[in-house]
Amino acid sequence: MSTPAEQLKTFLQSVPYIRFLGMTAELAGDEMTAILPFAPHLIGNTFLPALHGGVIGAFMEMTALAQLSVVQETPKVHKTIDVTIEYLRPGRSMTTYARATCARSAGASPM
Amino acid sequence: MISPEDALKAAAHMATAVPHAAALGFELVSIGDNRGAIRTPWREELVGDPATGVIASGVVTALLDHCCGLAITAGKREAFSTATLDLRIDYMRPAAPRMGIIAEAHCYKLTRSIAFVRAQAWDEDPTDPIATAQAAFILNGPAPLPGAPT
Known part of the structure:
Protein backbone atom coordinates (compact mmCIF):
# COMPACT_ATOMS: atom_id res chain seq x y z
CA MET A 1 0.00 0.00 0.00
CA SER A 2 1.62 3.25 -1.11
CA THR A 3 0.92 6.73 0.25
CA PRO A 4 -1.01 9.34 -1.78
CA ALA A 5 2.25 11.28 -2.26
CA GLU A 6 3.94 8.19 -3.72
CA GLN A 7 0.95 7.47 -5.98
CA LEU A 8 1.05 11.08 -7.26
CA LYS A 9 4.80 10.88 -7.86
CA THR A 10 4.42 7.60 -9.74
CA PHE A 11 1.66 9.06 -11.92
CA LEU A 12 3.61 12.24 -12.76
CA GLN A 13 6.78 10.33 -13.58
CA SER A 14 5.16 7.58 -15.62
CA VAL A 15 3.28 9.72 -18.17
CA PRO A 16 5.58 11.00 -20.95
CA TYR A 17 3.09 13.72 -21.99
CA ILE A 18 3.23 15.27 -18.49
CA ARG A 19 6.99 15.63 -18.86
CA PHE A 20 6.46 17.11 -22.34
CA LEU A 21 4.21 19.79 -20.83
CA GLY A 22 6.67 20.33 -17.93
CA MET A 23 3.89 19.86 -15.37
CA THR A 24 4.66 19.17 -11.69
CA ALA A 25 2.45 18.96 -8.60
CA GLU A 26 2.66 19.53 -4.85
CA LEU A 27 0.66 17.77 -2.20
CA ALA A 28 -0.11 19.54 1.10
CA GLY A 29 -2.19 17.27 3.29
CA ASP A 30 -4.87 16.05 0.93
CA GLU A 31 -4.81 19.19 -1.24
CA MET A 32 -2.94 18.89 -4.49
CA THR A 33 -1.78 21.86 -6.57
CA ALA A 34 -0.64 21.23 -10.11
CA ILE A 35 2.00 23.58 -11.50
CA LEU A 36 2.70 24.40 -15.13
CA PRO A 37 5.79 26.63 -15.50
CA PHE A 38 5.64 28.83 -18.59
CA ALA A 39 7.67 27.54 -21.54
CA PRO A 40 7.94 28.80 -25.15
CA HIS A 41 6.62 25.53 -26.63
CA LEU A 42 3.27 26.05 -24.82
CA ILE A 43 2.45 29.31 -26.65
CA GLY A 44 -0.66 29.43 -28.86
CA ASN A 45 -0.69 33.17 -29.57
CA THR A 46 2.68 34.79 -30.14
CA PHE A 47 1.32 38.36 -30.19
CA LEU A 48 -0.05 38.48 -26.63
CA PRO A 49 1.76 36.05 -25.88
CA ALA A 50 -0.70 33.54 -24.45
CA LEU A 51 -0.78 29.84 -23.66
CA HIS A 52 -2.44 27.61 -26.27
CA GLY A 53 -6.08 26.91 -25.35
CA GLY A 54 -5.36 23.24 -25.82
CA VAL A 55 -2.51 23.45 -23.30
CA ILE A 56 -4.85 24.92 -20.68
CA GLY A 57 -7.44 22.22 -21.37
CA ALA A 58 -4.84 19.46 -21.33
CA PHE A 59 -3.26 20.82 -18.13
CA MET A 60 -6.65 20.87 -16.36
CA GLU A 61 -7.45 17.37 -17.56
CA MET A 62 -4.05 16.08 -16.40
CA THR A 63 -4.68 17.81 -13.06
CA ALA A 64 -7.94 15.87 -12.72
CA LEU A 65 -6.12 12.60 -13.51
CA ALA A 66 -3.36 13.52 -11.01
CA GLN A 67 -6.00 14.21 -8.33
CA LEU A 68 -7.49 10.78 -9.08
CA SER A 69 -4.08 9.19 -8.56
CA VAL A 70 -4.03 10.80 -5.09
CA VAL A 71 -7.53 9.58 -4.21
CA GLN A 72 -7.35 6.15 -5.73
CA GLU A 73 -4.51 3.67 -5.95
CA THR A 74 -4.47 1.95 -9.32
CA PRO A 75 -1.73 0.50 -11.49
CA LYS A 76 -3.44 1.86 -14.61
CA VAL A 77 -3.78 5.41 -15.94
CA HIS A 78 -7.43 6.44 -15.82
CA LYS A 79 -9.21 7.25 -19.09
CA THR A 80 -11.17 10.44 -19.70
CA ILE A 81 -14.72 10.11 -21.00
CA ASP A 82 -15.51 13.78 -21.45
CA VAL A 83 -14.19 17.22 -20.58
CA THR A 84 -15.84 20.63 -20.80
CA ILE A 85 -13.63 23.68 -20.52
CA GLU A 86 -14.85 27.25 -20.16
CA TYR A 87 -12.21 29.85 -20.92
CA LEU A 88 -12.46 33.09 -18.93
CA ARG A 89 -9.41 34.90 -20.28
CA PRO A 90 -6.10 34.17 -22.03
CA GLY A 91 -3.47 32.26 -20.06
CA ARG A 92 -0.55 34.64 -19.68
CA SER A 93 3.13 33.80 -20.12
CA MET A 94 3.66 32.92 -16.47
CA THR A 95 3.41 29.87 -14.22
CA THR A 96 -0.14 28.47 -14.20
CA TYR A 97 -1.71 26.50 -11.34
CA ALA A 98 -4.64 24.11 -11.22
CA ARG A 99 -6.60 22.18 -8.62
CA ALA A 100 -9.21 19.47 -9.00
CA THR A 101 -11.86 17.98 -6.73
CA CYS A 102 -13.11 14.45 -7.04
CA ALA A 103 -16.87 14.51 -6.52
CA ARG A 104 -17.49 10.80 -6.90
CA SER A 105 -15.23 7.87 -7.66
CA ALA A 106 -16.45 4.31 -8.09
CA GLY A 107 -14.46 1.89 -5.95
CA ALA A 108 -13.07 4.55 -3.59
CA SER A 109 -14.51 6.94 -1.06
CA PRO A 110 -14.98 10.45 -2.48
CA MET A 111 -12.74 13.18 -1.09
CA MET B 1 -7.89 43.35 -47.12
CA ILE B 2 -5.79 40.48 -48.38
CA SER B 3 -6.71 38.05 -51.16
CA PRO B 4 -8.54 34.81 -50.26
CA GLU B 5 -5.46 32.88 -51.45
CA ASP B 6 -3.17 34.81 -49.11
CA ALA B 7 -5.65 34.40 -46.25
CA LEU B 8 -5.63 30.63 -46.81
CA LYS B 9 -1.84 30.67 -46.89
CA ALA B 10 -1.74 32.60 -43.61
CA ALA B 11 -4.20 30.11 -42.09
CA ALA B 12 -2.12 27.17 -43.28
CA HIS B 13 0.97 28.77 -41.75
CA MET B 14 -0.86 29.29 -38.44
CA ALA B 15 -1.87 25.60 -38.43
CA THR B 16 1.72 24.43 -38.13
CA ALA B 17 3.91 27.39 -37.11
CA ALA B 22 5.11 23.07 -33.96
CA ALA B 23 6.01 21.37 -30.65
CA LEU B 24 3.28 18.79 -31.23
CA GLY B 25 4.42 18.29 -34.84
CA PHE B 26 1.12 19.38 -36.44
CA GLU B 27 0.90 18.85 -40.21
CA LEU B 28 -1.72 20.53 -42.40
CA VAL B 29 -3.98 18.01 -44.15
CA SER B 30 -6.57 20.26 -45.81
CA ILE B 31 -8.14 23.68 -45.57
CA GLY B 32 -11.05 25.51 -47.22
CA ASP B 33 -14.85 25.83 -47.28
CA ASN B 34 -15.11 26.56 -43.52
CA ARG B 35 -13.22 23.34 -42.82
CA GLY B 36 -9.74 22.44 -41.77
CA ALA B 37 -7.89 19.20 -41.02
CA ILE B 38 -4.61 18.65 -39.19
CA ARG B 39 -2.58 15.53 -38.43
CA THR B 40 -0.25 14.96 -35.50
CA PRO B 41 2.24 12.08 -35.79
CA TRP B 42 2.79 9.65 -32.90
CA ARG B 43 5.82 10.39 -30.74
CA GLU B 44 7.09 8.70 -27.58
CA GLU B 45 7.00 11.94 -25.53
CA LEU B 46 3.30 12.51 -26.33
CA VAL B 47 2.21 9.21 -24.79
CA GLY B 48 -0.43 9.40 -22.04
CA ASP B 49 -0.46 5.77 -20.95
CA PRO B 50 2.99 4.13 -20.86
CA ALA B 51 1.37 0.68 -20.51
CA THR B 52 -0.24 0.91 -23.96
CA GLY B 53 1.74 3.58 -25.86
CA VAL B 54 -1.50 5.44 -26.63
CA ILE B 55 -1.15 9.18 -27.31
CA ALA B 56 -2.34 11.40 -24.39
CA SER B 57 -5.89 12.73 -24.42
CA GLY B 58 -4.38 16.17 -23.79
CA VAL B 59 -2.77 16.03 -27.23
CA VAL B 60 -6.20 15.25 -28.73
CA THR B 61 -7.60 18.27 -26.82
CA ALA B 62 -4.92 20.59 -28.22
CA LEU B 63 -5.34 19.15 -31.73
CA LEU B 64 -9.14 19.56 -31.72
CA ASP B 65 -8.88 23.10 -30.33
CA HIS B 66 -6.29 24.09 -32.91
CA CYS B 67 -8.19 22.45 -35.75
CA CYS B 68 -11.33 24.42 -34.79
CA GLY B 69 -9.27 27.61 -35.04
CA LEU B 70 -8.12 26.56 -38.50
CA ALA B 71 -11.69 25.90 -39.70
CA ILE B 72 -12.76 29.39 -38.57
CA THR B 73 -9.83 31.00 -40.36
CA ALA B 74 -10.70 28.99 -43.48
CA GLY B 75 -14.08 30.73 -43.61
CA LYS B 76 -12.77 34.29 -43.32
CA ARG B 77 -11.18 36.47 -45.95
CA GLU B 78 -8.82 38.37 -43.69
CA ALA B 79 -6.22 37.49 -41.12
CA PHE B 80 -7.42 37.72 -37.51
CA SER B 81 -6.96 35.96 -34.22
CA THR B 82 -9.39 33.76 -32.28
CA ALA B 83 -9.63 32.72 -28.64
CA THR B 84 -11.48 29.67 -27.33
CA LEU B 85 -14.54 30.47 -25.19
CA ASP B 86 -15.65 26.95 -24.45
CA LEU B 87 -14.70 23.50 -25.56
CA ARG B 88 -16.41 20.21 -24.86
CA ILE B 89 -14.73 16.97 -25.81
CA ASP B 90 -16.21 13.47 -25.68
CA TYR B 91 -13.76 10.61 -25.89
CA MET B 92 -15.27 7.59 -27.63
CA ARG B 93 -12.28 5.30 -27.31
CA PRO B 94 -8.50 5.46 -26.85
CA ALA B 95 -6.42 5.91 -30.00
CA ALA B 96 -4.68 2.84 -31.36
CA PRO B 97 -1.23 2.34 -29.77
CA ARG B 98 1.64 4.14 -31.51
CA MET B 99 -0.74 5.79 -34.00
CA GLY B 100 -0.88 9.43 -35.07
CA ILE B 101 -4.19 11.29 -35.03
CA ILE B 102 -6.08 13.35 -37.60
CA ALA B 103 -8.72 15.94 -36.69
CA GLU B 104 -11.18 17.74 -38.94
CA ALA B 105 -13.27 20.73 -37.88
CA HIS B 106 -16.24 22.48 -39.48
CA CYS B 107 -17.15 26.05 -38.64
CA TYR B 108 -20.91 25.84 -39.22
CA LYS B 109 -21.89 29.30 -37.96
CA LEU B 110 -19.95 32.53 -37.97
CA THR B 111 -21.27 35.79 -36.54
CA ARG B 112 -19.44 39.12 -36.28
CA SER B 113 -17.84 38.13 -32.97
CA ILE B 114 -18.48 34.41 -32.37
CA ALA B 115 -17.73 31.22 -34.27
CA PHE B 116 -19.41 27.86 -33.59
CA VAL B 117 -17.42 24.79 -34.54
CA ARG B 118 -17.72 21.00 -34.46
CA ALA B 119 -14.75 18.69 -34.82
CA GLN B 120 -13.80 15.05 -34.67
CA ALA B 121 -10.56 13.13 -34.33
CA TRP B 122 -9.68 9.64 -35.60
CA ASP B 123 -6.65 7.46 -36.15
CA GLU B 124 -7.41 5.12 -39.06
CA ASP B 125 -11.06 5.45 -40.05
CA PRO B 126 -12.97 8.78 -40.02
CA THR B 127 -16.22 6.88 -39.38
CA ASP B 128 -14.78 5.42 -36.16
CA PRO B 129 -13.78 8.58 -34.23
CA ILE B 130 -11.61 8.71 -31.10
CA ALA B 131 -13.21 11.95 -29.94
CA THR B 132 -15.71 14.61 -30.95
CA ALA B 133 -15.69 18.27 -29.95
CA GLN B 134 -18.12 21.17 -29.83
CA ALA B 135 -16.65 24.62 -29.34
CA ALA B 136 -17.32 28.35 -29.43
CA PHE B 137 -14.66 30.93 -30.21
CA ILE B 138 -14.51 34.69 -29.93
CA LEU B 139 -13.08 36.47 -32.96
CA ASN B 140 -10.34 39.12 -32.89
CA GLY B 141 -9.29 38.03 -29.41
CA PRO B 142 -11.14 38.65 -26.17
CA ALA B 143 -11.77 42.22 -25.05
CA PRO B 144 -9.92 43.09 -21.83
CA LEU B 145 -12.07 43.03 -18.71
CA PRO B 146 -12.82 46.41 -17.11
CA GLY B 147 -10.02 47.26 -14.71
CA ALA B 148 -7.83 44.44 -15.98
CA PRO B 149 -4.13 45.24 -16.31
CA THR B 150 -3.10 45.74 -19.92
Missing part, protein backbone atom coordinates in the same frame (compact mmCIF):
# COMPACT_ATOMS: atom_id res chain seq x y z
CA VAL B 18 2.35 28.48 -33.78
CA PRO B 19 4.89 27.35 -31.15
CA HIS B 20 2.67 24.75 -29.47
CA ALA B 21 1.49 23.41 -32.86
Whole structure:
Protein backbone atom coordinates (compact mmCIF):
# COMPACT_ATOMS: atom_id res chain seq x y z
CA MET A 1 0.00 0.00 0.00
CA SER A 2 1.62 3.25 -1.11
CA THR A 3 0.92 6.73 0.25
CA PRO A 4 -1.01 9.34 -1.78
CA ALA A 5 2.25 11.28 -2.26
CA GLU A 6 3.94 8.19 -3.72
CA GLN A 7 0.95 7.47 -5.98
CA LEU A 8 1.05 11.08 -7.26
CA LYS A 9 4.80 10.88 -7.86
CA THR A 10 4.42 7.60 -9.74
CA PHE A 11 1.66 9.06 -11.92
CA LEU A 12 3.61 12.24 -12.76
CA GLN A 13 6.78 10.33 -13.58
CA SER A 14 5.16 7.58 -15.62
CA VAL A 15 3.28 9.72 -18.17
CA PRO A 16 5.58 11.00 -20.95
CA TYR A 17 3.09 13.72 -21.99
CA ILE A 18 3.23 15.27 -18.49
CA ARG A 19 6.99 15.63 -18.86
CA PHE A 20 6.46 17.11 -22.34
CA LEU A 21 4.21 19.79 -20.83
CA GLY A 22 6.67 20.33 -17.93
CA MET A 23 3.89 19.86 -15.37
CA THR A 24 4.66 19.17 -11.69
CA ALA A 25 2.45 18.96 -8.60
CA GLU A 26 2.66 19.53 -4.85
CA LEU A 27 0.66 17.77 -2.20
CA ALA A 28 -0.11 19.54 1.10
CA GLY A 29 -2.19 17.27 3.29
CA ASP A 30 -4.87 16.05 0.93
CA GLU A 31 -4.81 19.19 -1.24
CA MET A 32 -2.94 18.89 -4.49
CA THR A 33 -1.78 21.86 -6.57
CA ALA A 34 -0.64 21.23 -10.11
CA ILE A 35 2.00 23.58 -11.50
CA LEU A 36 2.70 24.40 -15.13
CA PRO A 37 5.79 26.63 -15.50
CA PHE A 38 5.64 28.83 -18.59
CA ALA A 39 7.67 27.54 -21.54
CA PRO A 40 7.94 28.80 -25.15
CA HIS A 41 6.62 25.53 -26.63
CA LEU A 42 3.27 26.05 -24.82
CA ILE A 43 2.45 29.31 -26.65
CA GLY A 44 -0.66 29.43 -28.86
CA ASN A 45 -0.69 33.17 -29.57
CA THR A 46 2.68 34.79 -30.14
CA PHE A 47 1.32 38.36 -30.19
CA LEU A 48 -0.05 38.48 -26.63
CA PRO A 49 1.76 36.05 -25.88
CA ALA A 50 -0.70 33.54 -24.45
CA LEU A 51 -0.78 29.84 -23.66
CA HIS A 52 -2.44 27.61 -26.27
CA GLY A 53 -6.08 26.91 -25.35
CA GLY A 54 -5.36 23.24 -25.82
CA VAL A 55 -2.51 23.45 -23.30
CA ILE A 56 -4.85 24.92 -20.68
CA GLY A 57 -7.44 22.22 -21.37
CA ALA A 58 -4.84 19.46 -21.33
CA PHE A 59 -3.26 20.82 -18.13
CA MET A 60 -6.65 20.87 -16.36
CA GLU A 61 -7.45 17.37 -17.56
CA MET A 62 -4.05 16.08 -16.40
CA THR A 63 -4.68 17.81 -13.06
CA ALA A 64 -7.94 15.87 -12.72
CA LEU A 65 -6.12 12.60 -13.51
CA ALA A 66 -3.36 13.52 -11.01
CA GLN A 67 -6.00 14.21 -8.33
CA LEU A 68 -7.49 10.78 -9.08
CA SER A 69 -4.08 9.19 -8.56
CA VAL A 70 -4.03 10.80 -5.09
CA VAL A 71 -7.53 9.58 -4.21
CA GLN A 72 -7.35 6.15 -5.73
CA GLU A 73 -4.51 3.67 -5.95
CA THR A 74 -4.47 1.95 -9.32
CA PRO A 75 -1.73 0.50 -11.49
CA LYS A 76 -3.44 1.86 -14.61
CA VAL A 77 -3.78 5.41 -15.94
CA HIS A 78 -7.43 6.44 -15.82
CA LYS A 79 -9.21 7.25 -19.09
CA THR A 80 -11.17 10.44 -19.70
CA ILE A 81 -14.72 10.11 -21.00
CA ASP A 82 -15.51 13.78 -21.45
CA VAL A 83 -14.19 17.22 -20.58
CA THR A 84 -15.84 20.63 -20.80
CA ILE A 85 -13.63 23.68 -20.52
CA GLU A 86 -14.85 27.25 -20.16
CA TYR A 87 -12.21 29.85 -20.92
CA LEU A 88 -12.46 33.09 -18.93
CA ARG A 89 -9.41 34.90 -20.28
CA PRO A 90 -6.10 34.17 -22.03
CA GLY A 91 -3.47 32.26 -20.06
CA ARG A 92 -0.55 34.64 -19.68
CA SER A 93 3.13 33.80 -20.12
CA MET A 94 3.66 32.92 -16.47
CA THR A 95 3.41 29.87 -14.22
CA THR A 96 -0.14 28.47 -14.20
CA TYR A 97 -1.71 26.50 -11.34
CA ALA A 98 -4.64 24.11 -11.22
CA ARG A 99 -6.60 22.18 -8.62
CA ALA A 100 -9.21 19.47 -9.00
CA THR A 101 -11.86 17.98 -6.73
CA CYS A 102 -13.11 14.45 -7.04
CA ALA A 103 -16.87 14.51 -6.52
CA ARG A 104 -17.49 10.80 -6.90
CA SER A 105 -15.23 7.87 -7.66
CA ALA A 106 -16.45 4.31 -8.09
CA GLY A 107 -14.46 1.89 -5.95
CA ALA A 108 -13.07 4.55 -3.59
CA SER A 109 -14.51 6.94 -1.06
CA PRO A 110 -14.98 10.45 -2.48
CA MET A 111 -12.74 13.18 -1.09
CA MET B 1 -7.89 43.35 -47.12
CA ILE B 2 -5.79 40.48 -48.38
CA SER B 3 -6.71 38.05 -51.16
CA PRO B 4 -8.54 34.81 -50.26
CA GLU B 5 -5.46 32.88 -51.45
CA ASP B 6 -3.17 34.81 -49.11
CA ALA B 7 -5.65 34.40 -46.25
CA LEU B 8 -5.63 30.63 -46.81
CA LYS B 9 -1.84 30.67 -46.89
CA ALA B 10 -1.74 32.60 -43.61
CA ALA B 11 -4.20 30.11 -42.09
CA ALA B 12 -2.12 27.17 -43.28
CA HIS B 13 0.97 28.77 -41.75
CA MET B 14 -0.86 29.29 -38.44
CA ALA B 15 -1.87 25.60 -38.43
CA THR B 16 1.72 24.43 -38.13
CA ALA B 17 3.91 27.39 -37.11
CA VAL B 18 2.35 28.48 -33.78
CA PRO B 19 4.89 27.35 -31.15
CA HIS B 20 2.67 24.75 -29.47
CA ALA B 21 1.49 23.41 -32.86
CA ALA B 22 5.11 23.07 -33.96
CA ALA B 23 6.01 21.37 -30.65
CA LEU B 24 3.28 18.79 -31.23
CA GLY B 25 4.42 18.29 -34.84
CA PHE B 26 1.12 19.38 -36.44
CA GLU B 27 0.90 18.85 -40.21
CA LEU B 28 -1.72 20.53 -42.40
CA VAL B 29 -3.98 18.01 -44.15
CA SER B 30 -6.57 20.26 -45.81
CA ILE B 31 -8.14 23.68 -45.57
CA GLY B 32 -11.05 25.51 -47.22
CA ASP B 33 -14.85 25.83 -47.28
CA ASN B 34 -15.11 26.56 -43.52
CA ARG B 35 -13.22 23.34 -42.82
CA GLY B 36 -9.74 22.44 -41.77
CA ALA B 37 -7.89 19.20 -41.02
CA ILE B 38 -4.61 18.65 -39.19
CA ARG B 39 -2.58 15.53 -38.43
CA THR B 40 -0.25 14.96 -35.50
CA PRO B 41 2.24 12.08 -35.79
CA TRP B 42 2.79 9.65 -32.90
CA ARG B 43 5.82 10.39 -30.74
CA GLU B 44 7.09 8.70 -27.58
CA GLU B 45 7.00 11.94 -25.53
CA LEU B 46 3.30 12.51 -26.33
CA VAL B 47 2.21 9.21 -24.79
CA GLY B 48 -0.43 9.40 -22.04
CA ASP B 49 -0.46 5.77 -20.95
CA PRO B 50 2.99 4.13 -20.86
CA ALA B 51 1.37 0.68 -20.51
CA THR B 52 -0.24 0.91 -23.96
CA GLY B 53 1.74 3.58 -25.86
CA VAL B 54 -1.50 5.44 -26.63
CA ILE B 55 -1.15 9.18 -27.31
CA ALA B 56 -2.34 11.40 -24.39
CA SER B 57 -5.89 12.73 -24.42
CA GLY B 58 -4.38 16.17 -23.79
CA VAL B 59 -2.77 16.03 -27.23
CA VAL B 60 -6.20 15.25 -28.73
CA THR B 61 -7.60 18.27 -26.82
CA ALA B 62 -4.92 20.59 -28.22
CA LEU B 63 -5.34 19.15 -31.73
CA LEU B 64 -9.14 19.56 -31.72
CA ASP B 65 -8.88 23.10 -30.33
CA HIS B 66 -6.29 24.09 -32.91
CA CYS B 67 -8.19 22.45 -35.75
CA CYS B 68 -11.33 24.42 -34.79
CA GLY B 69 -9.27 27.61 -35.04
CA LEU B 70 -8.12 26.56 -38.50
CA ALA B 71 -11.69 25.90 -39.70
CA ILE B 72 -12.76 29.39 -38.57
CA THR B 73 -9.83 31.00 -40.36
CA ALA B 74 -10.70 28.99 -43.48
CA GLY B 75 -14.08 30.73 -43.61
CA LYS B 76 -12.77 34.29 -43.32
CA ARG B 77 -11.18 36.47 -45.95
CA GLU B 78 -8.82 38.37 -43.69
CA ALA B 79 -6.22 37.49 -41.12
CA PHE B 80 -7.42 37.72 -37.51
CA SER B 81 -6.96 35.96 -34.22
CA THR B 82 -9.39 33.76 -32.28
CA ALA B 83 -9.63 32.72 -28.64
CA THR B 84 -11.48 29.67 -27.33
CA LEU B 85 -14.54 30.47 -25.19
CA ASP B 86 -15.65 26.95 -24.45
CA LEU B 87 -14.70 23.50 -25.56
CA ARG B 88 -16.41 20.21 -24.86
CA ILE B 89 -14.73 16.97 -25.81
CA ASP B 90 -16.21 13.47 -25.68
CA TYR B 91 -13.76 10.61 -25.89
CA MET B 92 -15.27 7.59 -27.63
CA ARG B 93 -12.28 5.30 -27.31
CA PRO B 94 -8.50 5.46 -26.85
CA ALA B 95 -6.42 5.91 -30.00
CA ALA B 96 -4.68 2.84 -31.36
CA PRO B 97 -1.23 2.34 -29.77
CA ARG B 98 1.64 4.14 -31.51
CA MET B 99 -0.74 5.79 -34.00
CA GLY B 100 -0.88 9.43 -35.07
CA ILE B 101 -4.19 11.29 -35.03
CA ILE B 102 -6.08 13.35 -37.60
CA ALA B 103 -8.72 15.94 -36.69
CA GLU B 104 -11.18 17.74 -38.94
CA ALA B 105 -13.27 20.73 -37.88
CA HIS B 106 -16.24 22.48 -39.48
CA CYS B 107 -17.15 26.05 -38.64
CA TYR B 108 -20.91 25.84 -39.22
CA LYS B 109 -21.89 29.30 -37.96
CA LEU B 110 -19.95 32.53 -37.97
CA THR B 111 -21.27 35.79 -36.54
CA ARG B 112 -19.44 39.12 -36.28
CA SER B 113 -17.84 38.13 -32.97
CA ILE B 114 -18.48 34.41 -32.37
CA ALA B 115 -17.73 31.22 -34.27
CA PHE B 116 -19.41 27.86 -33.59
CA VAL B 117 -17.42 24.79 -34.54
CA ARG B 118 -17.72 21.00 -34.46
CA ALA B 119 -14.75 18.69 -34.82
CA GLN B 120 -13.80 15.05 -34.67
CA ALA B 121 -10.56 13.13 -34.33
CA TRP B 122 -9.68 9.64 -35.60
CA ASP B 123 -6.65 7.46 -36.15
CA GLU B 124 -7.41 5.12 -39.06
CA ASP B 125 -11.06 5.45 -40.05
CA PRO B 126 -12.97 8.78 -40.02
CA THR B 127 -16.22 6.88 -39.38
CA ASP B 128 -14.78 5.42 -36.16
CA PRO B 129 -13.78 8.58 -34.23
CA ILE B 130 -11.61 8.71 -31.10
CA ALA B 131 -13.21 11.95 -29.94
CA THR B 132 -15.71 14.61 -30.95
CA ALA B 133 -15.69 18.27 -29.95
CA GLN B 134 -18.12 21.17 -29.83
CA ALA B 135 -16.65 24.62 -29.34
CA ALA B 136 -17.32 28.35 -29.43
CA PHE B 137 -14.66 30.93 -30.21
CA ILE B 138 -14.51 34.69 -29.93
CA LEU B 139 -13.08 36.47 -32.96
CA ASN B 140 -10.34 39.12 -32.89
CA GLY B 141 -9.29 38.03 -29.41
CA PRO B 142 -11.14 38.65 -26.17
CA ALA B 143 -11.77 42.22 -25.05
CA PRO B 144 -9.92 43.09 -21.83
CA LEU B 145 -12.07 43.03 -18.71
CA PRO B 146 -12.82 46.41 -17.11
CA GLY B 147 -10.02 47.26 -14.71
CA ALA B 148 -7.83 44.44 -15.98
CA PRO B 149 -4.13 45.24 -16.31
CA THR B 150 -3.10 45.74 -19.92
